[in-house]
Amino acid sequence: MVPSRIYDLLDKYYEGTNSSEELSELVKFFDENEDIPVDLLPDKVMILGIIGVRKNNEPEIDQKLEQLQISKQNGITLNWFKWAIAASILVVMSVVGVNELLTTAPEAQPIYGYYNGKPITNKLVAAQRFNSTLDKISPSFQKMHNEVKKVEEMSKYNDVINKIKP
Amino acid sequence: MIKKIILILTLMISLNSYGQENVRNYLSSLSGKRGFTTIEFTPFMFEMIRNAVEQTEGEEDLFDNIDSMLLITTDDNSILNILQPILKRDKYQLMMQMYDEDDSHIIFYGLMKNKKVTDFLMIIDDKNDFLVLELQCDMTLRQLKSVTKQISIKGVNNFK
Numbered sequence: 532m533v534p535s536r537i538y539d540l541l542d543k544y545y546e547g548t549n550s551s552e553e554l555s556e557l558v559k560f561f562d563e564n565e566d567i568p569v570d571l572l573p574d575k576v577m578i579l580g581i582i583g584v585r586k587n588n589e590p591e592i593d594q595k596l597e598q599l600q601i602s603k604q605n606g607i608t609l610n611w612f613k614w615a616i617a618a619s620i621l622v623v624m625s626v627v628g629v630n631e632l633l634t635t636a637p638e639a640q641p642i643y644g645y646y647n648g649k650p651i652t653n654k655l656v657a658a659q660r661f662n663s664t665l666d667k668i669s670p671s672f673q674k675m676h677n678e679v680k681k682v683e684e685m686s687k688y689n690d691v692i693n694k695i696k697p
Numbered sequence: 698m699i700k701k702i703i704l705i706l707t708l709m710i711s712l713n714s715y716g717q718e719n720v721r722n723y724l725s726s727l728s729g730k731r732g733f734t735t736i737e738f739t740p741f742m743f744e745m746i747r748n749a750v751e752q753t754e755g756e757e758d759l760f761d762n763i764d765s766m767l768l769i770t771t772d773d774n775s776i777l778n779i780l781q782p783i784l785k786r787d788k789y790q791l792m793m794q795m796y797d798e799d800d801s802h803i804i805f806y807g808l809m810k811n812k813k814v815t816d817f818l819m820i821i822d823d824k825n826d827f828l829v830l831e832l833q834c835d836m837t838l839r840q841l842k843s844v845t846k847q848i849s850i851k852g853v854n855n856f857k
Contacts, residue, residue: 642739642741644738644742646736648728660736664768667828668768671819
């Protein structure tokens, strides 16, 4: 059972507002407890990882804590550690992710059209649909073309008539 | 004061145009709706056809200047009631209309920009069934004439 004080201290830790005593208390808690609940494991990594705690290495802990305290006095809080690590992880993940996508992702399938809103990605199906579409519109275009032809011929006659007009 | 008026006018114009729907948007919105069968061909399809079909010497290829095609068939006549005001608002020109012996009515509209047809629309009103074809293109009237000729003569056979 984790005392609620630890959670309070963790909150303060991420806000960068706990004192050196409180920080020591957190370090001690994570360092000495073998049964850390799963939800606190990331916090354990965060705290022990940053400070580099090793058992029976108290002078080193004190030294690190002192350094952190100095940083804090200079207006730098522990928060930046959290953000720096998160940013590094994101950068690494995105670089790895992009490379992964570039090397392994299949080529995006071309979309030739949509039938009732559903994409047509198969070339043969697209060609069949296209042919049946042309089949539908072809007679109307034939009519249109015939009409245009008639109008053109009429205008030719008009030209001739205009030329022979006295 | 003048600045304020200009600002208000600009806002009103942009809001007004934001809410407006063009022909393609309206027709595309019918995709997948009950009572409508829609088929749309993307620029990718036309690119594929252009690459596949051999260019006939001295003759412009049929799909050189067509970017996309949308065909809708339906028995819902409300499509015409919605389309007509949009065509009028967007200044589509009536190019031709024909009444057939079988009582069908075919209307051709074109949207002209810089002496070129940028949007071509064919509406077939067959009393009980309606067919709307929209071509997004960039062609002169002469090219359009050539396209109609080629579609009517070659029809589907050319693209098998």
